[in-house]
Amino acid sequence: MDVYEAIARRRDVRAEFTGEPVADDVLLRMLAAAHRAPSVGLSSPWDFVVVRDPQRLAAMAQHVAEARQRFADSLPADRRETFDPIKIEGICESGTGVVVSYDHSRGGAHVLGRHTIADTGLLSVALAIENLWLAGVAEGVGVGWVSFYDEDFLAGLVGLPDGVRPVAWLCVGPVHHLEETPDLERFGWRGRRPLEQAIHHETWGSVDAVRPR
Amino acid sequence: MDVYEAIARRRDVRAEFTGEPVADDVLLRMLAAAHRAPSVGLSSPWDFVVVRDPQRLAAMAQHVAEARQRFADSLPADRRETFDPIKIEGICESGTGVVVSYDHSRGGAHVLGRHTIADTGLLSVALAIENLWLAGVAEGVGVGWVSFYDEDFLAGLVGLPDGVRPVAWLCVGPVHHLEETPDLERFGWRGRRPLEQAIHHETWGSVDAVRPR
Numbered sequence: 106m107d108v109y110e111a112i113a114r115r116r117d118v119r120a121e122f123t124g125e126p127v128a129d130d131v132l133l134r135m136l137a138a139a140h141r142a143p144s145v146g147l148s149s150p151w152d153f154v155v156v157r158d159p160q161r162l163a164a165m166a167q168h169v170a171e172a173r174q175r176f177a178d179s180l181p182a183d184r185r186e187t188f189d190p191i192k193i194e195g196i197c198e199s200g201t202g203v204v205v206s207y208d209h210s211r212g213g214a215h216v217l218g219r220h221t222i223a224d225t226g227l228l229s230v231a232l233a234i235e236n237l238w239l240a241g242v243a244e245g246v247g248v249g250w251v252s253f254y255d256e257d258f259l260a261g262l263v264g265l266p267d268g269v270r271p272v273a274w275l276c277v278g279p280v281h282h283l284e285e286t287p288d289l290e291r292f293g294w295r296g297r298r299p300l301e302q303a304i305h306h307e308t309w310g311s312v313d314a315v316r317p318r
Numbered sequence: 319m320d321v322y323e324a325i326a327r328r329r330d331v332r333a334e335f336t337g338e339p340v341a342d343d344v345l346l347r348m349l350a351a352a353h354r355a356p357s358v359g360l361s362s363p364w365d366f367v368v369v370r371d372p373q374r375l376a377a378m379a380q381h382v383a384e385a386r387q388r389f390a391d392s393l394p395a396d397r398r399e400t401f402d403p404i405k406i407e408g409i410c411e412s413g414t415g416v417v418v419s420y421d422h423s424r425g426g427a428h429v430l431g432r433h434t435i436a437d438t439g440l441l442s443v444a445l446a447i448e449n450l451w452l453a454g455v456a457e458g459v460g461v462g463w464v465s466f467y468d469e470d471f472l473a474g475l476v477g478l479p480d481g482v483r484p485v486a487w488l489c490v491g492p493v494h495h496l497e498e499t500p501d502l503e504r505f506g507w508r509g510r511r512p513l514e515q516a517i518h519h520e521t522w523g524s525v526d527a528v529r530p531r
Binding site for chain 2: 107108111112113115117134136137138140141142143145146148149152154155156157159161175179180181188193211214215217218220222224228229231234235236242243244250253254255256263264265266272273287289291292295297298300303304305306308310
């Protein structure tokens with residue numbers, strides 16, 4: 106699949122999983138794509154814990170449901186009404202969770218390019234996640250990033266060692282289709298920002314040079 | 319270009335820029351690809367400041383040279399010897415810098431999915447950067463992420479408002495070729511971690527289920 110098409114078709118999937126598990130060879134291609142991502146100082150600070158045990162999936166789903174409730178309770182009435190019908194995870198339906206983690210100790214004492222900005226290690230992990238996500242589109246496999254969890258809970262659930270931080274729970278599974286419009290837009294939570302507002306020329310606030318046509 | 323091919327061919331470019339500036343329409347397609355990235359709560363918390371003024375590029379290059387010197391001075395002798403020939407930026411040669419920034423206030427008071435993990439906003443920006451990078455491969459345009467800078471300096475250089483954080487300086491320009499092997503590996507700084515070490519099954523340390531063949 107063309108890279109631009111994969112970028113355009115990619116969605117954050119919650120409700121479109123078929124219920125069939127992703128095949129091992131497909132998942133391996135997706136993980137290999139993630140592993141080819143750039144990383145600060147070539148540190149490759151990510152790991153992938155593949156979770157398929159139904160009990161472990163159910164435990165994560167239960168934990169996420171509680172975090173969802175806390176978020177719902179924090180919302181003003183109008184936002185809560187908009188939020189209520191939005192599905193935020195497909196942990197059990199997808200059949201496979203991939204916990205992506207970050208190890209700050211990877212790469213040794215002198216990580217080239219991280220001495221100025223410590224977060225470049227963590228950011229590298231997100232680059233890997235985007236590669237996996239786009240590979241999934243090409244494979245007919247949906248990916249949904251779940252962030253409604255406490256890091257300590259997830260670290261315990263999959264036994265991350267001290268110093269290794271969970272960065273994402275990805276629901277991964279074949280999909281019968283991908284929606285054209287992001288769920289949060291379809292459900293009226295939030296619209297997408299126009300591209301032209303995000304592009305500036307030379308300094309912030311100047312939008313003259315590179316204008317979408 | 320096929321998405322897997324783009325992922326495989328992508329390199330962090332320093333020395334392969336042709337010196338020709340990237341065409342406006344090409345850059346716009348790359349920025350549009352970035353803008354299609356997933357983001358927590360559909361917040362699209364990124365902005366792109368396109369820098370082409372030679373004086374501003376030179377000022378950034380000078381600043382980065384100083385940060386490089388500080389890193390070199392911090393290294394033990396053997397690492398310093400390995401580091402010395404490694405080129406870490408192509409700011410002036412690329413002809414275009416794209417400063418990618420993060421606005422934590424984007425998305426309002428209730429960003430769906432960020433109440434548990436504050437860093438999901440920052441991580442969203444990295445997803446956009448990877449989209450831009452892969453689109454560049456398809457366009458014959460190289461991208462090099464420079465992180466040897468102080469955030470306050472870069473924020474001042476392009477006039478970021480208070481609360482908007484620079485996340486990356488990307489050198490962007492046409493390339494005559496992309497190297498097959500990452501620079502840090504070619505120059506002996508560090509090898510790539512084998513994929514199989516990064517994949518675990520159910521819990522950390524178990525590598526039985528999804529094994530590269």
